[in-house]
Amino acid sequence: MKEGAWSEAWTRLAAGRVARIAFLIMLALILLALLGPAFSPHASATLDWQSVATAPGGSSRHWLGTDRLGRDLFVRTLEGARVSLAVAAVASVVSISIGLGYGAVAGYVGGHTDRLMMRFIEILSGLPLIFFVIFVTVLFGRNEVLLFLSIGAVGWLTLARIVRGQTLSVRRREFIEAAIVSGASGARIIVRHVLPNVASPAIVYATLAIPQIILLESFLSFLGLGIQEPQASLGTLIAEGAGELQSAPWMLLVPGTFLTLLLLSLNLVGDGLRDAFDVGERG
Amino acid sequence: MMSYLLKRLAGAIPTLFIIVTLTFFLVRLAPGGPFDQARRLPPDISAHLEHAYGLDQPLLIQYARYLRALAHADFGPSFRYRDFTVTELIAQGLPVTLELGTCALLLALVVGIPAGVFAAVRHDEPADRLTMLLAVLGITIPSFVLLPALALLFGLELRWLPVAGWEPGSVRVLVLPVVALALPPLAYIARLTRGSMLEVLRSPYLRTAVAKGLPRHRILMRHALRPALIPVAGFLAPAVASIMTGSLVVESLAGMPGVGRYLVQGALNRDYTLVMGMVLLYSTVLILTGLLVDLLYTWLDPRIRLAR
Numbered sequence: 001m002k003e004g005a006w007s008e009a010w011t012r013l014a015a016g017r018v019a020r021i022a023f024l025i026m027l028a029l030i031l032l033a034l035l036g037p038a039f040s041p042h043a044s045a046t047l048d049w050q051s052v053a054t055a056p057g058g059s060s061r062h063w064l065g066t067d068r069l070g071r072d073l074f075v076r077t078l079e080g081a082r083v084s085l086a087v088a089a090v091a092s093v094v095s096i097s098i099g100l101g102y103g104a105v106a107g108y109v110g111g112h113t114d115r116l117m118m119r120f121i122e123i124l125s126g127l128p129l130i131f132f133v134i135f136v137t138v139l140f141g142r143n144e145v146l147l148f149l150s151i152g153a154v155g156w157l158t159l160a161r162i163v164r165g166q167t168l169s170v171r172r173r174e175f176i177e178a179a180i181v182s183g184a185s186g187a188r189i190i191v192r193h194v195l196p197n198v199a200s201p202a203i204v205y206a207t208l209a210i211p212q213i214i215l216l217e218s219f220l221s222f223l224g225l226g227i228q229e230p231q232a233s234l235g236t237l238i239a240e241g242a243g244e245l246q247s248a249p250w251m252l253l254v255p256g257t258f259l260t261l262l263l264l265s266l267n268l269v270g271d272g273l274r275d276a277f278d279v280g281e282r283g
Numbered sequence: 284m285m286s287y288l289l290k291r292l293a294g295a296i297p298t299l300f301i302i303v304t305l306t307f308f309l310v311r312l313a314p315g316g317p318f319d320q321a322r323r324l325p326p327d328i329s330a331h332l333e334h335a336y337g338l339d340q341p342l343l344i345q346y347a348r349y350l351r352a353l354a355h356a357d358f359g360p361s362f363r364y365r366d367f368t369v370t371e372l373i374a375q376g377l378p379v380t381l382e383l384g385t386c387a388l389l390l391a392l393v394v395g396i397p398a399g400v401f402a403a404v405r406h407d408e409p410a411d412r413l414t415m416l417l418a419v420l421g422i423t424i425p426s427f428v429l430l431p432a433l434a435l436l437f438g439l440e441l442r443w444l445p446v447a448g449w450e451p452g453s454v455r456v457l458v459l460p461v462v463a464l465a466l467p468p469l470a471y472i473a474r475l476t477r478g479s480m481l482e483v484l485r486s487p488y489l490r491t492a493v494a495k496g497l498p499r500h501r502i503l504m505r506h507a508l509r510p511a512l513i514p515v516a517g518f519l520a521p522a523v524a525s526i527m528t529g530s531l532v533v534e535s536l537a538g539m540p541g542v543g544r545y546l547v548q549g550a551l552n553r554d555y556t557l558v559m560g561m562v563l564l565y566s567t568v569l570i571l572t573g574l575l576v577d578l579l580y581t582w583l584d585p586r587i588r589l590a591r
Binding site for chain 2 (some may be wrong): 219264
């Protein structure tokens with residue numbers, strides 16, 4: 001990506017007040033997840049038997065309370081968020097790469113190949129892909145690499161469609177012709193000339209895909225199909241909390257609020273970007 | 284019309300066939316079998332079990348047998364829930380899931396569409412902004428966070444509604460699960476309706492209607508709403524899919540005896556026939572939804588013709 005595209009994206013995003021606030025909240029949450037645990041005196045795996053399932057605040061030594069085993073919820077939530085963010089980051093890279101590559105190839109090659117590739121996307125978007133993901137994770141064991149791949153394989157459809165539309169319009173431009181005439185290979189043209197020019201809608205839809213991916217990971221972990229003990233992600237923490245509703249409601253509320261805020265800020269940033277760049281589904 | 288319907292239903296058969304074939308082999312490729320348990324069965328018993336369920340046959344023969352049974356509307360016996368056929372299991376749970384899902388879909392439409400129209404009419408006023416902010420929130424909150432939070436507030440704190448459980452015919456137990464399930468599609472429908480309503484309100488024929496001096500509500504209801512609902516109709520299939528996905532967690536959180544648990548449990552237990560039955564059930568619902576959407580299109584926009 002060219003630096004110009006990033007700074008332009010930032011300028012436009014900063015123009016909307018809601019998106020700007022959302023961006024700051026998103027940044028704060030991510031920083032909190034990365035750095036927060038270092039500031040707490042507690043470790044996520046330490047069992048504090050003096051304060052089992054204590055409520056947050058007040059005289060407690062644990063800022064956001066503890067769970068059934070006396071583990072500090074502040075640290076557990078942030079470390080769970082780290083896991084969720086890491087899964088989302090890897091899965092997003094997978095799905096954005098597939099989306100960019102697929103869309104650019106379909107748009108650039110055109111003709112029958114394009115029609116076939118788009119038909120395939122149409123069929124896939126008709127299926128509830130989450131069932132596919134549930135299947136794959138259930139059937140082939142709960143393996144983290146597989147989790148990344150299968151979540152990543154779901155999020156790329158819209159992006160591929162957008163990139164294809166953009167590529168179609170870029171393909172007709174003179175500099176592509178110039179590249180063809182000077183003997184550049186198709187692959188080189190796509191990577192060097194097409195992709196940089198479809199970057200801005202790609203950023204927008206990538207931003208919108210990330211909260212979906214985080215949600216999917218938490219959903220799978222909630223069902224017990226994703227991240228496994230002793231590791232925790234936001235989804236597993238929420239599942240634990242939902243079981244302790246009566247005795248320790250903060251176990252649900254702390255990770256639940258974190259997840260909701262994270263998704264909300266990401267969605268608002270994505271919406272703000274989409275409005276700023278004014279890119280629709282048709283590209 | 285009738286011939287179109289029949290043609291579409293016939294067209295669904297190859298799709299279902301492909302889905303059945305894919306899941307059949309995918310499920311059987313996976314490591315582990317339905318009779319693997321913590322305690323290993325003696326070899327002669329497990330051989331006997333496999334023989335009884337036809338699992339000792341070559342894969343292709345099993346596949347042919349399954350297809351033949353399917354053609355007679357027989358989903359086969361469940362491997363894990365002994366003494367039950369898959370058809371019986373689904374028949375027991377489906378009414379619960381259907382009741383939950385239908386209520387959620389209706390709620391999403393009945394609240395989402397007016398909310399969208401309201402926001403469009405109040406375009407750029409604080410009421411519009413607030414509605415849309417709530418809509419983003421509604422799209423964002425995952426149902427597995429919302430339902431426990433609602434149960435905490437209305438069930439444990441205020442004691443207005445039961446936290447979980449199921450009684451046939453009781454409305455009170457349905458309220459919280461339905462709300463939790465309906466909220467994401469509801470919010471999305473509100474956004475869609477607002478967007479397309481704004482577009483329709485700018486179109487020339489509506490300016491004509493305004494110029495003729497028609498009353499405002501008549502313009503909105505008779506002229507603007509119908510074309511504005513076309514994108515909403517298109518969203519119905521994703522909405523049904525989202526409600527089906529959501530019901531997997533909502534049913535288990537609310538302790539409802541629906542079919543949602545069978546998909547995950549069935550796959551975890553390698554209960555081949557149960558998984559296949561669930562996949563077929565879900566695909567059929569989605570295909571029927573697609574058909575319904577096409578019929579709705581012709582009603583919403585008379586220029587769309589079905590005959591082909």
